[in-house]
Amino acid sequence: MEALPEKSDLNVCHAITFDLPGVYLYQCTPHGNMGMLGLIVVGNNFDNVGNIEEMELSRVAKSVLQRLIRVARSNK
Ligand SMILES: [Cu+2]
Numbered sequence: 001m002e003a004l005p006e007k008s009d010l011n012v013c014h015a016i017t018f019d020l021p022g023v024y025l026y027q028c029t030p031h032g033n034m035g036m037l038g039l040i041v042v043g044n045n046f047d048n049v050g051n052i053e054e055m056e057l058s059r060v061a062k063s064v065l066q067r068l069i070r071v072a073r074s075n076k
Contacts, residue, residue, distance in 0.1 A: 021045035022073075023052050025065065032057075035064035041072050 007029055008014040016022065021043030028036040035058075044068060057065060 014019050018042040022048045023069075025055065027061070033051050033061055034058075035060045037061060039065070039068040039072055044076055046073065051065065 018040065022041075022045050024040040024042065026038045039052075053056070053065070053069070055065075
């Protein structure tokens with residue numbers, strides 16, 4: 001998450017190359033609290049998922065995150 005830009009511009013494509021395996025969480029800035037999150041799993045590696053789960057999020061976002069992690073793990 002620290003490697004990602006804090007904010008991207010609206011309606012502008014943004015490309016990122018993930019060099020390190022692991023779980024990456026991103027959000028829509030105005031709607032993150034409502035659970036508009038995304039999860040990217042690089043290299044099928046969940047080693048850092050504990051750090052992601054400890055992130056401070058709203059209750060709704062936390063619930064969405066748990067579901068995203070469950071789905072990602074089931075697609076392993
Ligand atoms: Cu949004």
